[in-house]
Amino acid sequence: MKEIYIGIDLGGTNIKLGCFQADLSLLCKSSVSTKGDIGPEGVVEVIYQSTNELLKKNNLSPDSISAIGIGAPGPADLDEGIIIASPNIPSFRNVPLRKMISEKFSKPVVLENDANAACMGEFVAGAGKDINNMVFFTLGTGIGGGIIIDGKLIHGCDNNAAELGHIIIHPGGRKCGCGQNGCAEAYASASATAKRAEEAVNSGVQSALTEVLKKNGEITCKDVYDHLKAGDKLAKKITDETAKTLALLCIDVLHTTEPQRIVFAGGMIAAGDILLKTIKDYFDEYIWDLKKEKVEIAFATLGEDAGITGAAAVGRKLITNE
Amino acid sequence: MKEIYIGIDLGGTNIKLGCFQADLSLLCKSSVSTKGDIGPEGVVEVIYQSTNELLKKNNLSPDSISAIGIGAPGPADLDEGIIIASPNIPSFRNVPLRKMISEKFSKPVVLENDANAACMGEFVAGAGKDINNMVFFTLGTGIGGGIIIDGKLIHGCDNNAAELGHIIIHPGGRKCGCGQNGCAEAYASASATAKRAEEAVNSGVQSALTEVLKKNGEITCKDVYDHLKAGDKLAKKITDETAKTLALLCIDVLHTTEPQRIVFAGGMIAAGDILLKTIKDYFDEYIWDLKKEKVEIAFATLGEDAGITGAAAVGRKLITNE
Structure with a gap:
């Protein structure tokens, strides 16, 4: 059987x-x-x-x-x-x-x-199947996380390890749903990316996204990336801040558990290469120069x-x- | 034998x-x-x-x-x-x-x-001897780190895990010796704490530390904490920023490996309870309110x-x- x-x-x-x-x-x-x-x-x-x-x-x-x-x-x-x-x-x-x-x-x-x-x-069947140490982020409504060390999931002392979306990237910054200020999640989740665009439009910033908001009553993360590809300046500014935040998050987890690969998943990765490349570029710009880092930043493959x-x-x- | x-x-x-x-x-x-x-x-x-x-x-x-x-x-x-x-x-x-x-x-x-x-x-004989999961910081010239998960030291994929002093707390902030900007080490090591005080005195801020610099040609971290205890306002401002940075560092490692205890060591802990209490107070102020955290913040005991x-x-x- x-x-x-x-x-x-x-x-x-x-x-x-x-x-x-x-x-x-x-x-x-x-x-x-x-x-x-x-x-x-x-x-x-x-x-x-x-x-x-x-x-x-x-x-x-x-x-x-x-x-x-x-x-x-x-x-x-x-x-x-x-x-x-x-x-x-x-x-x-x-x-x-x-x-x-x-x-x-x-x-x-x-x-x-x-x-x-x-x-x-x-880790077992997708973007991490050939490695032993991995950090994982899901970019959706929030930012979820997972950490694999020597082939094992880390759970922490109270089963709340890898709440990686709540690493504070911008102290004193945007309020997060968790009660902290400046969490990665408050800037770089799919929802936060869309929300920041909506706030900018509502504050009067010129952008083709204004029409989207008028027509649909909301701006989605997909709208923002679609308009980035179409050359919209506000979409560029918003998505740049998302990528910068994610790059800083990558640096922080690199200096903590030093994974071989950092894998992004979730609805937002549908934005494709333009998102991945921008994260990598900011990572290269902000990372130390004490040694050349070998960590790979990649997208999930299992959907x-x-x-x-x-x-x-x-x-x-x-x-x-x- | x-x-x-x-x-x-x-x-x-x-x-x-x-x-x-x-x-x-x-x-x-x-x-x-x-x-x-x-x-x-x-x-x-x-x-x-x-x-x-x-x-x-x-x-x-x-x-x-x-x-x-x-x-x-x-x-x-x-x-x-x-x-x-x-x-x-x-x-x-x-x-x-x-x-x-x-x-x-x-x-x-x-x-x-x-x-x-x-x-x-x-971990084996000091401040962590009764637990299984610990994060460790040394506050000296730089900020060194160590992570114990389920009783084992984490080494990372290239033996450079736990470079915790290089977690970026203040993006775009002070230049660190590692080449990054805004590292915890650039603010909250013993050396950085002394250096920030010296810079403030040199820029003309009123403080009893001015006399120290004149007399000794330098300000040490011990000088700053001594003057904090004596009520000096600049010393308070400088050490507050150190403690805030260390509290944010504690929050970031808590959301990563979720240790039972975070242990500070190194020359700077000679400052004593006033340092430990301020770190704990800022930790309580900045941490999320999704759940009550049980992590203990403590000083090393082995010297x-x-x-x-x-x-x-x-x-x-x-x-x-x-």
Whole structure:
């Protein structure tokens, strides 16, 4: 019988499911609506039913599941497998998700932070698969982080390591949702990049983005990068500040854990080479000259599959310690 | 026969030697002048003779040495045991120190970065002896760093992890000796604190430190903290900026590896509680309010023995993997 691992990426909007072989190659996947308002038991039932459907459709037996990994957002007690709170699933308060899923499937289950799971996914099967030390950033609504040292995810003393978006880049600067001032996240997440553009337009700065705001009622991060490519001056200024902040973040993590590669993921990397090149250019401009740094700055390669792949990987680790 | 470990702290001015039991309790120690101008072979001879004298005086036999650890400053190839360059011992260029010491003593030898060795010393026998995850800063001419995760020193992909003094706290700020702008080291090392005070006095700011500069031709970090305690306004302003920078540094490392304790060492901690309290106050002011942080900020306890203790500990690790 085939030995398989289930990776679950529990988001506020969708639950993504993946079924993986022991070498973490993807056999099949699906996505269902989270329906967070039906509460934890309902969500667990949705996961159970969807997984069984996915397996059946692909002629796989639930008996062949070796372990299940779940990546979930928000503060959690990972050791106990409990989701303390979930920013996008308000009905999840102190939910013993690991125990609930484990009892439902009668299989071993591990809970992981969602950014860590995505980091692990890129590490085992994506942009970090050939290295041992990596730092990972997701650029979305916020900036999530993950750190791999000698092949292992760093969790910290209270499972809150690698909150890399909250490294303070600009002391006394923009207020972050976390309560600090000047966090990387308050400048360089996709949302903060869009928000800074919107603020500039609202303050009267001339830009083609003014029309976008008028037409759509908002400016997205994609709008800003599209207008950068079209030569808009404000878009250039805004995206430059984003790239500078990310370059400084790269320097700070380099001087901390010294990874071989720094990997950016998340919706914002759709901006492509122009984003990556600008980060690298500012990194080269700001980094010390004591030694030539070999660290590579790269984009993630797995896209939306990073979360399910990493969740399956932490599940596999539970069994094989690999 | 007693099993002993030798810890060597190779500084630009002095070589400190310590002889430790297997549980890393100190049996005896000594200190000799480095005499860097006699070259690597001469320095190795000094180490050999001094160690034998120390052992003899304490009725210990060189045969009982299990391993030797050396902490040394400057860029090194730790894997190969080679000192690439040493800022305070100019005659040391590409010196295979591990091999030289090992051949001289016919014992296993390990080379470690000096800040890492001091970090390890505090971890095994000082301010971190009861925990598993620690971040360590030395506040001296520069700011050195060390990171312990799950009981192990982090070395990074090229043995340059934990260069924590070069985390950029104030982008575009003061030029650091490393070539970057705004490094923590350029503001909050003992030297930078003294230098900022001297610059302020030279620019005409009213302060009792003006007399110190006139009389001694320089202002030291100790002068600044002495005048802080005496109520001098400039000293307050300068030391506040030092403490703010160190608090921001604590926040950045907390969000990276999430240690249980952050330990400050080096000459500057002689300033005492007034320094520690101000760092803690700014940390509490600037840290996020998403969760109550449990990290402790503390001073080192081993003083000058941290380097030899940690060197002995990495030597012991070579043998026992403890």
